[in-house]
Amino acid sequence: xxxxxxxxxxxxxxxxxxxxxxxxxxxxxxxxxxxxxxxxxxxxxxxxxxxxxxxxxxxxxxxxxxxxxxxxxxxxxxxxxxxxxxxxxxxxxxxxxxxxxxxxxxxxxxxxxxxxxxxxxxxxxxxxxxxxxxxxxxxxxxxxxxxxxxxxxxxxxxxxxxxxxxxxxxxxxxxxxxxxxxxxxxxxxxxxxxxxxxxxxxx
Ligand SMILES: NC(=O)c1ccc[n+]([C@@H]2O[C@H](COP(=O)([O-])OP(=O)(O)OC[C@H]3O[C@@H](n4cnc5c(N)ncnc54)[C@H](OP(=O)(O)O)[C@@H]3O)[C@@H](O)[C@H]2O)c1
Numbered sequence: 001x002x003x004x005x006x007x008x009x010x011x012x013x014x015x016x017x018x019x020x021x022x023x024x025x026x027x028x029x030x031x032x033x034x035x036x037x038x039x040x041x042x043x044x045x046x047x048x049x050x051x052x053x054x055x056x057x058x059x060x061x062x063x064x065x066x067x068x069x070x071x072x073x074x075x076x077x078x079x080x081x082x083x084x085x086x087x088x089x090x091x092x093x094x095x096x097x098x099x100x101x102x103x104x105x106x107x108x109x110x111x112x113x114x115x116x117x118x119x120x121x122x123x124x125x126x127x128x129x130x131x132x133x134x135x136x137x138x139x140x141x142x143x144x145x146x147x148x149x150x151x152x153x154x155x156x157x158x159x160x161x162x163x164x165x166x167x168x169x170x171x172x173x174x175x176x177x178x179x180x181x182x183x184x185x186x187x188x189x190x191x192x193x194x195x196x197x198x199x200x201x202x203x
Contacts, residue, residue: 002042006021009021017046017049020051020078023039023051023076024054025056026055026056026057026102032064032067033067035064036064037071040071040073050077050078051075051076051077052078052080053076054124055080055102058109061112076119078119079120081124082123083105083124084126084127085151085170085173086128086139086151086152087143088104088140089142089143090102105121122182122184123174123182123183124184125184126171126174126185127170127196132155133167155170167195168195168197171196
């Protein structure tokens with residue numbers, strides 16, 4: 001199934017080799033060893049470069065990496081999780097995550113990354129889909145807690161002092177922070193891209 005999905009991705013992208021392939025969401029019904037071996041096979045045959053993982057519990061990521069290491073196989077190196085300046089509550093259950101969201105780069109994941117400097121955090125939705133700058137894009141309900149106004153106030157103050165937009169500050173803090181983060185920022189126009197891109201001196 002992983003072979004098939006990777007092949008379909010290569011076809012859609014029109015490439016011989018996927019530079020990076022993510023395991024997205026976890027399927028606890030499949031033995032992890034099988035998944036690890038199937039991903040490693042793709043790397044061995046040369047159709048995939050790096051392996052990544054998204055929205056999985058940290059203990060599952062570590063277990064998969066340990067299984068790969070013990071078998072001398074390549075493991076996940078790129079971790080894609082939601083991360084921004086504002087911090088969401090992660091205790092709200094939903095259909096996908098009955099114990100609360102596993103898709104956010106919370107303290108456990110950040111601690112894991114600090115302990116494993118070879119890993120890379122790719123932050124999805126770093127601009128909260130435009131919510132920092134748009135009144136038509138309200139923050140999701142999991143940001144409704146007392147930490148949000150405090151963090152927003154600091155962000156806006158720093159942006160004012162720096163003569164930058166809040167989006168630029170959010171991205172610059174990710175790129176230049178103690179824990180280096182690759183922001184996976186979206187833009188649907190050149191104007192948005194130009195407005196958001198932090199100057200190189202910030203990183
Ligand atoms: N692993 C996962 O589960 C997962 C989940 C979500 C996303 N992702 C990945 O992350 C990528 C980025 O996600 P995202 O789009 O949520 O990222 P984002 O950077 O938080 O939001 C980008 C969106 O914000 C709005 N925006 C950006 N700059 C703006 C500006 N200066 N002024 C006004 N509006 C602005 C635009 O919305 P409009 O286009 O509506 O104008 C833009 O498309 C996606 O392409 C996807 O590959 C992964």
